[in-house]
Amino acid sequence: MPFPQIRIVMVETSHPGNIGAAARAMKNMQLDELYLVNPVLFPHREAISRASGAEDILEQATVCDSLSAALEGCQRVYGASARAQRTIPWPQLNARECAEEVATLPGESKVAVLFGREQSGLTNDELEYCNTLLHIPTNPDYSSLNVAAAIQVVSYELHMARLGEQAATVAQNDDPLATADELEGLIEHLERVMLNTGFLDPDNPRQLMRRLRRLYQRSRLEKTELNILRGILTSVEKDRR
């Protein structure tokens, strides 16, 4: 039974020991794609020591210099985040719900789960790349998990969901989902049209782009749907000329 391809993305991790522990956690749960965005120290002996048998995951890890490079080709992006107040409520699911959702995606989908810095997590800009924020329910008075521990819990939930899927029947969706870069193209196109019609005022953008991005992130656009929306925008542009 095909299960989506899962990519664990660690953003600007400070401690190489955490990268090693994450590799071990991933391998324990049958995940093998580790992406490191600007790791502070990598490769490093401390990572190898904590990996403890999962050195292959470290060796084949992909080091990137930008988040967008790490997300290329992914149809669905989850961002691990403490449950916090944000100006705009982004769609939020707990780790189990995310894993259950992943299990319903078409088998050839590519999924990324982002984990932020040890001290400060992911920035708001980074969270905007995400379809959904993933949170791990914790003690409200002491909620900060070690990043490798968080990766352990999420990898475990994904493994449980995969095991669960082996019995269940899925395949509700034949049409492939749009990728993150295709979605980016749509958002830019939409912004251009809105600027041209005057709906988006660059001096007073309100939260328009963020809200639209959130809407289309959440919708899990299929490629065909995305192409229709792009087609509408192009027809509007041609029409005004």
Next chain:
Amino acid sequence: MPFPQIRIVMVETSHPGNIGAAARAMKNMQLDELYLVNPVLFPHREAISRASGAEDILEQATVCDSLSAALEGCQRVYGASARAQRTIPWPQLNARECAEEVATLPGESKVAVLFGREQSGLTNDELEYCNTLLHIPTNPDYSSLNVAAAIQVVSYELHMARLGEQAATVAQNDDPLATADELEGLIEHLERVMLNTGFLDPDNPRQLMRRLRRLYQRSRLEKTELNILRGILTSVEKDRR
């Protein structure tokens, strides 16, 4: 809602860092009773450093010189164990099933979960103290979790069981959803604009309207989002005049 009192018992742990990481994992998941049976190095600065804010769990930890002392007063004992062939088949549940079972025990029950040595786990003699063996489903080719990672997963499952349905129902959205007639208004508006720009050909409508309707139905639009989309359409109409 009373939940049984949970005791995490670590048997002859070698690395103090693992004890610290276990304390942090426990506190994250609202557990606070740590029992250490003959720890090799404790107390130790490495434990404090990895506890990272959960030093209170270490300070109030109970150090015992025998397993039976650590289990005193417990009605139910689970032993974490890789899934192995044993001479006598002991009752075995996975971590989630154990947590669900704990949730069904009377609220005043005392429960212990045992975790063995880093290299060799629990001995057969130690497993005989257990009502049930607890296993964490893993990669069959690489099944040995770090002991603190195993405690993280089990503590997490116990926390999820405690939260019960609270965790499943996430209040994700404060903004009210658009009604069916508002959605209808959006679809009609979209159709009008598409006819005007020529994107929708009434003689060859393809499946355009059906696909767009399906997309926006699925997105569960909020009122604010719907108003933004209507605003964009209105600005396009004004602009072409």
